[in-house]
Amino acid sequence: MLSFHKIRFPIDFSDRCTQTAAYVAGIARKFNSHVTLLHSFDAYDPFGYGAASGTEIYGPQISMLWQHREAAMAEFGSAVLEGIAVDRVIQDGEPSETTAQYVREHSINLVVMPTYGYGEFRRMLLGSVTSKVLHKVDCPVWATAHCEGLDNRCGQCISRIVCGVDLQTDSVDIVRAAWELAEQYGADVRLVHAVGSDMLCGEAPFQRFLVDTAAEKLASLQNAADTHLDTWVKQGYVAQVIREAAADYGARLAIIGRGRAKKLLGALRTNVNEIIRESPCPVLSL
Secondary structure, three states: OOOOOEEEEEOOOOHHHHHHHHHHHHHHHHHOOEEEEEEEEOOOOOOOOHHHOOOOOOHHHHHHHHHHHHHHHHHOOOOOOOOOOEEEEEEEOOHHHHHHHHHHHHOOOEEEEEOOOOHHHOOOOOOHHHHHHHHHOOOOEEEEOOHHHOOOOOOOOOOEEEEEOOOOOOHHHHHHHHHHHHHHHOOEEEEEEEEOHHHOOOOHHHHHHHHHHHHHHHHHHHHHHOOOOEEEEEEOOHHHHHHHHHHHHOOOEEEEOOOOOOOOOOHHHHOHHHHHHHOOOOEEEO
């Protein structure tokens, strides 16, 4: 059973973080979680907190800057996080590194990451901190790429979930996790599989064969997971198929598997950044 009793929420005081705070509060209330707000900044980085801030000159003003960040941290999310157990931590260091270290040292169950991408580049860019964290931590990461459209209650009330599977052996665990989470939310689940984008130019009978074969494998996967969920099998690029399935289903959350960067990964895992960028709803990667 998925347990999110310890949530790590990275803070950079941006509008995206502010917009995501109420969503994090919803998750925390749902699972009775302890939330750690962790703000990290590199005192020796002349450009401040990654791409989210302008240039800052530290030098002899570092103590003043530190006091300013402490004051901002004390105020952040005070209203939306009221009644939730919250720790507020500031650390000196590169944000993805401090996040990964904190997760390891404090047995964090979940990291919630608002992601970045600006203007016309939005569909091409995933925040560098989010991208690094996805590859450095072993715990689930809940990413909110389109947090400006989130209903504040979404973190607590999720009615429909899509679960992307690549039919690898460990996909059984992903399907079971999606079903268990859906049980906790009282949500419906649709399993989604994208069939070989490299075969898009094949003849119609062959394309039908690929889809039918994938559907049979998905049925076998469900037998192994002891689930009986709705399915969606379609040819296309992975991120696009999951995006279409989520939009068609009215999903409030997408769940996918994720591997470590140094391992050989299935199609879903190698597309994790693009899936998060393209998804119309938050993505939980396990």
